[in-house]
Amino acid sequence: MTQVPREHQDLIRRVLAANYFELAIERMWIDEIVDGETVVKARVNERAQVAEVEGKGVGVVDALFHALLARYAVEYQSLKTIRLAGFSVSADIDGKETSTDAMGTVTIDVTNSDQRRFTFSDSSRSVTASIARATVAVVQYFINAERAFITLFNARKDALERGRADLVARYTAELSEVVESTSYAEVIESKKRELR
Numbered sequence: 336m337t338q339v340p341r342e343h344q345d346l347i348r349r350v351l352a353a354n355y356f357e358l359a360i361e362r363m364w365i366d367e368i369v370d371g372e373t374v375v376k377a378r379v380n381e382r383a384q385v386a387e388v389e390g391k392g393v394g395v396v397d398a399l400f401h402a403l404l405a406r407y408a409v410e411y412q413s414l415k416t417i418r419l420a421g422f423s424v425s426a427d428i429d430g431k432e433t434s435t436d437a438m439g440t441v442t443i444d445v446t447n448s449d450q451r452r453f454t455f456s457d458s459s460r461s462v463t464a465s466i467a468r469a470t471v472a473v474v475q476y477f478i479n480a481e482r483a484f485i486t487l488f489n490a491r492k493d494a495l496e497r498g499r500a501d502l503v504a505r506y507t508a509e510l511s512e513v514v515e516s517t518s519y520a521e522v523i524e525s526k527k528r529e530l531r
Contacts, residue, residue: 343480343516346509350483357382358475360467365395373398377467379406395466396422396443403474413481414474416448424462441465445473451515480516487513 348355359380367373375398376389390402400419408414421444426437442456455472457465487510494502 343512344476346512347479347483347516350486350509350513351479354482354486356475356478356482358471358478360471361385363399363463363467365398365463367395375399375402377402379403379471395463396470399467399470400473403470407474407478411478411481413447413477417445417453417473417477418447420444420446420452427458436460439465441469443469443473453516477516480513483513484510 361378361380363375363377365373365375372391373394374389374391375395376387377399379386379388386406388402388406390398390400390405392398392401396419404414421442423442425440425442427440428437438458438460439462440456440458441462442454444452444454446452453473453476455469455476457468457472459465459468487506491503491506491510494506
């Protein structure tokens with residue numbers, strides 16, 4: 336089971352509704368040189384289509400993270416601002432005779448450019464599968480936060496043009512909540528240019 340930050344998640348889901356972007360790893364290949372470079376190739380389901388990603392790094396988390404950023408950070412600029420802040424694996428052995436099939440929990444902490452910390456985790460009997468799901472959850476969360484920000488920004492702009500002060504106030508409040516979910520420096524600057 337994957338755990339994502341509850342912060343603003345309900346608002347993001349409500350704003351995006353059917354446009355909520357969901358990702359899932361279908362299959363993953365790992366080629367790792369012990370004490371060296373790791374290469375990860377993965378097949379990612381993006382709702383109606385499948386994308387192939389590949390990345391290199393130091394370990395599976397780093398390599399998969401680079402693979403996903405190579406695919407999504409071009410469109411979703413906020414992904415460029417997040418940094419890995421912590422990674423841990425724990426096992427729930429709890430008196431079992433055989434501990435090799437214990438439930439494991441992978442926890443990934445990331446920070447944005449404002450040094451706000453976000454925690455993602457996944458539990459299963461496969462550490463590798465949990466690494467994949469937790470890493471995908473990080474990317475999915477920040478993609479959707481950025482999409483929600485843009486949706487609210489455009490809705491606020493439309494409400495301003497129509498003279499709907501009630502909606503302007505609502506969208507402004509919601510924007511201030513969603514912007515806490517990540518750093519939008521480049522996105523905000525591009526939107527400011529649109530207003531000029």
